Amino acid sequence: MKEEDKSIGVFDSGVGGLTVVAELIRSMPGEDIVYFGDTARVPYGTKSPETVLRFARENLDFLKKKDVKIIVIACNTASSVALPLLLVEEDIPVTGVLLPGAKAAAAATENGRITIIGTSATIRSRAYEKELYRLNGDLEIRSLPCPLFVSLAEEGWLDGEITEMVVHRYLDSLAEFGADTLVLGCTHYPLLKGVISKVVGEGVKLVDSAMETALEVQRILERNNLVRDGDDGGRFDCYVSDTPYLFKEVGERFLGRPIDRVEHQNTGD
């Protein structure tokens, strides 16, 4: 198989990475995509860097066996914790959602103050902060873990009084800081965009890295002459580590279109 005809490999701890897949399909409809969601071991955001790195390596090894030309880590926690090491270890391009999100935030802010929210593991890693300071050393940054947002998104409580109070409880303490840009540093959080925006006010720009990540992938493929041509592409293969029947319905909500088939695949265990 010609190198450029290979697939784009994408993995996430679960279902959230499908928001990145949706953007990849929108911007590069001719590319084949293989997705792996580690639904048996989800979530990653509450676990240690060592364990997240081990899981990320196993997921990556699975995708490499599927003949991929690039690997996209569509999970903020795995991008924060594992990407720097995987970049060094791997011989094919690997990218994550972190740098694209950081770039978008650095470009969006006008007053130089940025807030980052994410899982405990992502925030503890300080990966977004380091990336942002590298882009612009003058930025002022605050960051905060919001663990309950994942459960609210998965429970489907996307608005209403309880969700609004939880958002207030986490974010009110940051109001005084006066950031004009808020990075949604977890692929689940965009589902709560409406409530978050209502709480922090319309003056605050919300950065959701899915779209930025798709553009970054496109740039990497172009730079490496890996863009597929021809019009027989567009396959989407989906694998998960838990049994597929729980995945399809929620997955279609995240992807925004039907998923034909989901296959079960253990990695690592």
Added chain:
Amino acid sequence: MKEEDKSIGVFDSGVGGLTVVAELIRSMPGEDIVYFGDTARVPYGTKSPETVLRFARENLDFLKKKDVKIIVIACNTASSVALPLLLVEEDIPVTGVLLPGAKAAAAATENGRITIIGTSATIRSRAYEKELYRLNGDLEIRSLPCPLFVSLAEEGWLDGEITEMVVHRYLDSLAEFGADTLVLGCTHYPLLKGVISKVVGEGVKLVDSAMETALEVQRILERNNLVRDGDDGGRFDCYVSDTPYLFKEVGERFLGRPIDRVEHQNTGD
């Protein structure tokens, strides 16, 4: 080693099973205990029966290598989904938190109406209902998954307005049913006992199966002549599948005493 000098093996998806360990230590201080918490793959309650069964088998195999005389599944989800099969497969005694909890509820109710709350997997399995109907075919039972309770307990939001509203949102629909007994069918839920009791009213008895499970283990050991004698016992060995440093602090809250040492151990993966 004499059979009765072997340890009691206990496993859970994470930290919650330590509430059962606390009761085992209280009632049988001379026994050695080996605990395994599958913190790398926690939670089980949102995953499929097939995956939970696979994890349970792997945890059980790990404990068997540690020379145990009985295995206690201190996790409602794994007890609901995996115990019936494991009982048939294994040649040492295996018990879970489910039957003790069901027995306590059947004994506690006066009006014959019982509500069960637990994880999605536990409720979907209908295991508590089947066990209760076997004990008393005249009972009336309602059951309800409350997924957000686990996140609230882990976030440490054990009381306050938000937690009270979440409890109302889940449980108000069951008020009309008029149960006098509520089974806390997840080892995390007892941490929210105060708020739950306030919402459902003091007339409703809350059943927390940890203590009942310890009594059941004692009965099984006595029946099989497996009670340890001598006074050199009382060791507690603790293994987890994620790195231990995240486990110790929360673990001590659940166990109610210090944990000397936690070792890291992968099972399955």
